[in-house]
Amino acid sequence: MPPSCGDSLVLGIETSCDETAAAVVRGGREIVSNVVATQEEIHAQFGGIVPEVASRRHAELITVIVAQALDRAGIHWPELDMLAVTRGPGLVGSLLVGVSAAKGYALATGLPLVGVNHIAAHITSSFLLAAGDHERAPLDFPAMALVASGGHSDLALVDGLGRYRLVGFTRDDAPGEALDKAARLLGLGYPGGPAIEREAAQGDPQAVDLPRPDTKQGFEFSFAGLKTALARLVEPAGLEGCGYRVADLAAAFQGAVMDCLVREAIEAATHFRARQIVVAGGVAANLTLREQMTAAARREGLTAYFPPRELCTDNAAMVAAAGHFRAAIHGPDDLSMEVDSALQLPA
Ligand SMILES: Nc1ncnc2c1ncn2[C@@H]1O[C@H](COP(=O)(O)OP(=O)(O)OP(=O)(O)O)[C@@H](O)[C@H]1O
Ligand SMILES: [Mg+2]
Structure with a gap:
């Protein structure tokens, strides 16, 4: 995707911890849909996140959540320009579910795929335009x-x-x-x-x-x-x-x-x-x-x-946005891209 594709539609996928999430973002800053399934109640009974339980739940939910994100956006696969997925940091089993699913979607659709650093995605969330009266950060750097x-x-x-x-x-x-x-x-x-x-x-x-x-x-x-x-x-x-x-x-x-x-x-x-x-x-x-x-x-x-409070915790809108900006600089990744549970900025 060349940097000039200002209005590109990116589908983001997030499974780094205990939220299964998918979202569609236009031009890196406008949220078109944003679906988050939290596992909070499941893990609350253990007093913290159980990694094995988290990855199993992601595997059960991921295709449903992706379908919901497209449905709520009113978008069909051929209208998308790119896929973005969190490849680290996070729980390795959880990351693997999202990255494997994203690779499958990329193979099936021919869409380019970009792997995203989850921390870069969190940073990007302040620059997203969400519903309500939230004021997004201007493009004024360095920040x-x-x-x-x-x-x-x-x-x-x-x-x-x-x-x-x-x-x-x-x-x-x-x-x-x-x-x-x-x-x-x-x-x-x-x-x-x-x-x-x-x-x-x-x-x-x-x-x-x-x-x-x-x-x-x-x-x-x-x-x-x-x-x-x-x-x-x-x-x-x-x-x-x-x-x-x-x-x-x-x-x-x-x-x-x-x-x-x-x-x-x-x-x-x-x-x-x-x-x-x-x-x-x-x-x-x-x-x-x-x-x-x-x-x-x-x-x-x-x-x-x-960011508005609902975009502070894990979501895929921030992943789609971060993928948009990463691809504009580095281009998409190939399908040999791997998860990295300890990934650090600037990667
Ligand atoms: N209102 C709040 N006040 C303080 N902390 C909060 C609030 N809401 C959520 N948190 C904390 O935020 C954390 C979850 O945030 P987030 O989902 O961004 O983390 P994570 O994805 O698990 O970690 P990371 O992003 O570093 O991989 C939890 O530790 C939770 O207690
Ligand atoms: Mg997080």
């Missing part, structure tokens, strides 16, 4: 992107859509992972991010003193110590006997995670003279993060953009 999700805490300098440089990451846990672990400690269930956010709304973040870990190494994050600090407060006497309200613990933990994310993202944005900040990934759905990042960016004369 500083923060992807805060279940598996990542990446800072990437965006030189243009499809051009990313990784400038920061986490040394240990990702923020979503830290929130999920904290929610388990606080008996709040899975997924932990939304559960902590709900509980924190009734709490006082100042009522509990938690650290703001700073690695002092470039723009690196570290959240493991924060989780340990929370465990030290609640584990010896148990939740009932620890002397703190669960709502206050949730508010304090959420506040500490968001403070660290805001601090590093703002420092990186000013260091690299970014013209705007885009925040994506499941944790970007968090309203405290949205408010704090927006205010901190404004103090630096910058604007922070967030």
